[in-house]
Amino acid sequence: MDKEIKKKLARNWFKLLQNTICNDIEKLEKNKIKFRSKIWNRDKIKDKGGGEFRILKGGKIFEKVGVNFSEVCGKFTNEMKKKIPGANKNPNFWASGISVVMHMNNPHVPAIHFNTRYIYTTHDWFGGGMDITPCIKDDKEKAFLHKELKKMCDRHDKNYFKKYKKWCDEYFYLPHRRETRGIGGIFFDNKKNNWKKDFKFVCDLGVTFQMILNSIINKKYKKKWTAKEKELQYIKRGRYAEFNLLYDRGTKFGLQTGGNVEGILMSLPPIAKWN
Numbered sequence: 001m002d003k004e005i006k007k008k009l010a011r012n013w014f015k016l017l018q019n020t021i022c023n024d025i026e027k028l029e030k031n032k033i034k035f036r037s038k039i040w041n042r043d044k045i046k047d048k049g050g051g052e053f054r055i056l057k058g059g060k061i062f063e064k065v066g067v068n069f070s071e072v073c074g075k076f077t078n079e080m081k082k083k084i085p086g087a088n089k090n091p092n093f094w095a096s097g098i099s100v101v102m103h104m105n106n107p108h109v110p111a112i113h114f115n116t117r118y119i120y121t122t123h124d125w126f127g128g129g130m131d132i133t134p135c136i137k138d139d140k141e142k143a144f145l146h147k148e149l150k151k152m153c154d155r156h157d158k159n160y161f162k163k164y165k166k167w168c169d170e171y172f173y174l175p176h177r178r179e180t181r182g183i184g185g186i187f188f189d190n191k192k193n194n195w196k197k198d199f200k201f202v203c204d205l206g207v208t209f210q211m212i213l214n215s216i217i218n219k220k221y222k223k224k225w226t227a228k229e230k231e232l233q234y235i236k237r238g239r240y241a242e243f244n245l246l247y248d249r250g251t252k253f254g255l256q257t258g259g260n261v262e263g264i265l266m267s268l269p270p271i272a273k274w275n
Contacts, residue, residue, distance in 0.1 A: 003120065006195060007094060010118035010126075011071050013199075014098040017116075017206045018069040021100060022054055024210055025067075028217060029059045035067070040260040048073050053263035057270065061221045064103045066266030070259065071096040080256055085190055086121035094120040095257075097128070098206075099250060101267040102213070107233035108223040109216065110134035110141070110182070111240060113267070114209045115250060116202045125192035126202050129164065130209050131172055132216070133182030135236035136229060142183045145212065149186050152208040156201045164188045174243055181243045189249075237272035244268065 022035050033056060041050035051070030056062055073094040081087035097117025104111065116128030132145060146165065153161035164186035172181040186205075191198050244251055244267045254264035 001195060003124070006124065006199075007096070007118070007120060010199065010202075011096040013203055013206070014071075014096055014116065014118075015069055018052070018054070018067050018098050021098075021210060022056075022067050024214060025056060025062060025065060025102075028061055028214070028221075029056070033059045038260075038262070040263065051260065051263065053260055053266065055266060059105070061105060061109070061217060062102060063105045064270045066099075066101050066263070068099045068260075068263040068266060069097075070099075070254075070263070072257065072259065074257065077256070084119075084121060085125065086123045090122050092121070093257075099263075099267075100209075103237065103269045104217075104221070106221050106223060107135050107225050107229040108138075109220045111237070111269070112213050112216070114206075114213075116206060117250075118202075123192060124195070125190045126198050127189035127191060128202065128205065129168055129185060129187035130205065130212070131168055131182055131185030131187070133236065133240055135233040141216065144215070145183065145185065148208060148212055152204055153186065155204065156197065160188075160201075161186065172243065174239060174247070176246075177239065177242070179239070181239060231273070234271060234273035235275060237269035238274045241268050241272050 026034060035054040035056045038053045039050065040053060049070070049072035051068060051072070054067045056065050075091040076084055076087045076093055081091045084093070087093060095117060097115060099115040100113065102112040111133040113133070114130040116126065118124065118126050134141065150161040153164065165184060168184050168187035169180060171187045172184070174181060251264055251267070255261070
């Protein structure tokens with residue numbers, strides 16, 4: 001398949017998914033609150049592209065949720081090209097993706113993260129995943145998450161879930177705290193076996209993510225919570241911020257390639273605390 005067709009298909013899917021996820025969230029909020037949208041462009045002379053950053057704050061369910069679409073191209077710096085597959089010989093790149101981070105009002109509802117991306121250097125690959133970060137333990141919710149992700153993975157390859165679950169557990173880990181960020185999910189990168197198969201998997205993950213978030217939120221957003229439970233949520237958010245600022249690859253990639261700072265840092269919670 002021609003590379004420009006691959007780019008267009010991936011880019012169009014990420015943009016469509018941004019629209020459907022935002023529509024879902026506004027429906028959950030009974031359409032009483034809407035996303036604020038910001039179109040951004042890269043400010044480097046030789047680099048091109050940009051994206052659309054959408055944010056919703058102060059909802060009944062969502063304290064803060066960001067849904068960011070991007071499509072950028074340019075050249076990696078000498079430092080960056082050593083770290084990116086296929087960029088050492090040729091620093092030119094193209095990348096598109098969607099990133100979603102949800103911080104909830106109710107501490108019974110976990111923070112939810114999802115992203116998928118497609119990157120083209122001298123070769124191309126997909127990456128992404130989803131995970132959830134609760135502050136209140138719920139074994140049934142954990143079992144539901146992994147069951148649904150396994151079902152989705154098994155539709156494509158019986159080996160995916162075990163591999164990507166392990167990758168997620170190892171990736172979303174805070175070494176300085178010696179603890180995981182949340183209860184896991186799946187994570188994958190440099191996925192470049194068969195483009196059509198990989199693209200189908202990425203699309204299925206996006207649809208599954210929407211199903212999971214709607215199911216979790218509808219079951220829990222009306223639950224009563226206490227001031228003590230809210231404090232637990234603030235502390236857990238502090239851990240979330242630590243990971244995203246210290247270790248997250250997406251944060252580093254976005255900042256080092258001239259992305260929109262507001263969109264990149266949308267993952268940070270509106271209020272967080274430390275002991």
